Amino acid sequence: MNYQSPERLQAVVLDWAGTVVDFGSFAPTQIFVEAFGEFGVAVTLEEARGPMGMGKWDHIRTLCNQPAIAERYQAAFGHLPTDEDVTAIYNRFMPLQIEKIAEHSAVIPGALEVIGELREKGLKIGSCSGYPAAVMAKVVELARTNGYVADHVVATDEVPNGRPYPAQALANVIALGIDDVAACVKVDDTWPGILEGRKAGMWTVALTCSGNALGLTFDEFRKLSSEELARERSRIGEMFEGSRPHYLIDTIVDLPKVIDDINARLARGEVPQAC
Template sequence: MKVNAVFFDIAGTTVTDDGFVKVAFINAFKAFGIALKDEETDSVMGFKKIEAIKIIADEHGLSWNNQKLLEVHDRFTTEMKAVYASVALQPLPGVIETFKWLQQHGIAFGFNTGFTREITDVVLAKLGWNQDNYAKAVVCSDEVIAGRPAPYMIQKLMDKLGIANVATCIKVGDTEVDVMEGKNAGCGKVVSVTTGTYSRADLEQFKPDFIIDHMQELVAIIEQYN
């Protein structure tokens, strides 16, 4: 297997999260009279956010129609944009160095996310990744017919990057659905990072090909195949 492309998740994988997504979920539900426990949000991390909201609502026995789900999602979006506009977002350690190494070695990379384009654009602008030419290929969950664990965001990234063979691609993420997405798409390798929602012990249960604690460990993995 020769690695031709890497597909990264964003929050918790390449960008600091510090519980921002969790708090946004809790505040969005609170606005509609529902109190969530912290751990209730963990299992839906990585999902398309409106799908995550439906999963949580169903677990609470709430028969919310699509309009209500959209209202909660709108509140979640408002919460996320406000947080990301107010905090100093930072790439996680080793991320920029890894991006530069990939560029130097002619390996394409892109991003996919459970966020909508509206939220993602705030994140990318805050990080300056558009200007730095890191974010040439980005696919958001509202730009495909279904988010993770479906493979459609990866397939769209392949189209954007001109990659024909998914077996030459690596998926990198911090959640269970990142692993499932990579496997469902047929990626050659799936790499989990411990910088997000789950511990190493948790991630081992999802059976990725590799688990790393620091993004620059990805370089050594790629060098095994290239």
């Protein structure tokens, strides 16, 4: 039997914060600032956003590896942060995150309509996040009350390795019964999430204006001038270059036209791994 590449997409794997909910991806970033603060170590919101998309323990470890933050930690505790210290911060992060997740749970404007349109096109809706399962349970519950239910959800601690490894994206492929990774699209607002999709062999779509990279509320985004928006798109596009997304769009609202374009490319025999 010969291999035949798919002619149409079968599934979209969506990130959560910054992609479908929490326009500026504030829920995770602000809690990192607060969790470190409770240990007497100052971390700025900009610093907290740097490794966004990773699993939360790995995110904290990455922050602690940054020379400036490591120096602050050493000044407070007399030693550089160990893995045990990272776990202690993580254990404080978790209840704070669960407690405050509802403050940033609103569905991104237009997302429900787009997801409905994708379903009408016959696509399954997978999802994954850098949140662990305990937090995801709350996120999923809140999203359901707001009208969003994904076909499958994979938390970062439900696989051996979180982003930028491909395990979460591939777990969606298995659970949704997809027969070819080339028939899937990964949509994310972070470079680890785009690398996840790339390594899983999927088409990838990076979001430039919702989510972590821009870091604004929806209203703040809408108030940007055309010149400011152009500068931000350029800056964020450069941030994503290394992860090689197939597409860059502002928000999930722009996704349907990308889906149509990918379907046209698949019909011509193109596959994401070769692009």
